[in-house]
Amino acid sequence: MTFESRALAPPPPFPDADRPALFLDFDGTLVEIAEEPHLISVPTHLNESLAALSRRLEGRIAIVSGRAVGNLDEHLDLAAIAAAGSHGGEMRMAGAKSANPLAPIAIEAADAVRVLVGEHEGLMLEEKPYGMAVHYRAAPNAAETVIERLETLAAGHDLAVKRGKMVAELLPRGFNKGAAVHSLMMTEPFEGSLPIFIGDDVTDEDGFAAAAELGGFGILVGPARDTAARYRLEGPKEVYAWLTA
Incomplete structure (x- = not known):
């Protein structure tokens, strides 16, 4: 790009x-x-x-x-x-x-994201049909940890990480x-x-x-x-x- x-x-x-x-x-x-x-x-x-x-x-x-x-x-x-x-x-x-159905992320990866959010006060989890978004606007110091953990999960489950304004999301590749x-x-x-x-x-x-x-x-x-x-x-x-x- x-x-x-x-x-x-x-x-x-x-x-x-x-x-x-x-x-x-x-x-x-x-x-x-x-x-x-x-x-x-x-x-x-x-x-x-x-x-x-x-x-x-x-x-x-x-x-x-x-x-x-x-x-x-x-x-x-x-x-x-x-x-x-x-x-x-x-x-x-x-x-x-209804929306076209697409495969959600693996249960194991979704559970790992929930654990991550529970470890840091101020993180907010937004669960979607095909992704898990972690908002860190209220916990900016956790940004590096959030991104690192999501990228590790992505590598292990053939997923991708999308980064936005104070948010990172784990979702299917492509x-x-x-x-x-x-x-x-x-x-x-x-x-x-x-x-x-x-x-x-x-x-x-x-x-x-x-x-x-x-x-x-x-x-x-x-x-x-x-x-x-x-x-x-x-x-x-x-x-x-x-x-x-």
Whole structure:
């Protein structure tokens, strides 16, 4: 993956004429990041805005998140919107009742993660259908231990470790947001469109790269950093402004 260190301009006006497809991260992109995942504040207009975008794009919109699809359903109305959860580990097309089943991580590895979290005060475990995320925002001194233990477990169980903002996750190898974009772009109504991936975290870099590979681009949300994205917006408010301009 190529990362470029450069000043990023805001994206050009939303390109209706180019038949765009939107792939949207959730935390840090559509909602502000909270101290714990369940403490997020979802804007009252968000579901209405997503529904309007879906109509405008003829269904070419998907939420691509590290959260499980079932968890996204607790915060959003996704009945008519595709969703890829667990960093691409589960997929549900618009109108479907359930996500495609994928193999969860080994019971032994999951138990080891639970033991790790129990050893350190302040760690928070987020169990997903296809992964185990350890949040260490409240225990930053445990970060090195968490990452080291998860990487050891990954090596022993043919798994992968995804790192994000104050979180590390153990999940099956080969799942990432870029793979989710590639999969969705091979299906209707996304096929043949221009993919735009919007996200804030390092886990979104795979999505930025996939969008670029397929002729589109990525938009980084938040502070500037080395990134595969082509453009940047300051935060969720600026994302809404760009999408609805």
